Amino acid sequence: MKKRIDTLLYDTDTAKKIASYEAPYPRSDIQYYEEELYKKRTGEYFLYGSGNARSPYAEQVYGETSAWEDGEKIVPLSYEEAQKWFEKANNENDELATDEVYEKEFGTIKSDTSKKEQQIFRLSKTAIQKVERMAQKQGKTKSEIVENLIMSE
Template sequence: MTKKIINGKKYDVETARLVDRWTYGNPSDFYYQDEMLLCKTTGEYFLYAQGGPLSDYRTYSSPTSWGGGEDIVPFTLYQAKCWAMEHMDGDAYEAEFGEVEE
């Protein structure tokens, strides 16, 4: 899934600008996670994420098992900044969201 319509708005990974990316583990790990903070041409932020069967993005695949999954999640500006503060360095954060006071 690289495109999703949510609340009447299109979120397309292919046309959005990549702000930053965070990964945990490698794709063969059950706990693997890959998150991309993206920005639409309208200035709206969203998260495209995927992961293994024991990640936050797992999917229910049968009555007794989980599989890997993916999701697109719209973000408010506040949510995008929170994600960025956790995963980006200070210079990258300020390049995206503007200078922060000391």
């Protein structure tokens, strides 16, 4: 599947498939769906999902208000969202989302004993995009990027 979202092209044929997930239903079940995590050559992550008529990927039948059919969708993900998705998929089935691939893609899980506190800051859209790019490029969370910038002063 190929789709352009916010001027960026996402293509399952040219991106690298990282992992996959299958819902815990038989394929014939109306709720069945599957998801695949991809990484573009430029480093962006995205999720390709497809499913039956009562899945998260169902699409409304054209002209009908209460009829749904099988569907598919591409969803861009941030580094942190891709990491969280992978962790969920790995916990469900570590054969489709292996520990080895997780460590290669996201690094080993760090155990940080220092207490973290949540604080909300308002940033410009440009600053947020720059932090997201830095996080993807460096393989870190956005929180780690911001903390490193502050602590380097």
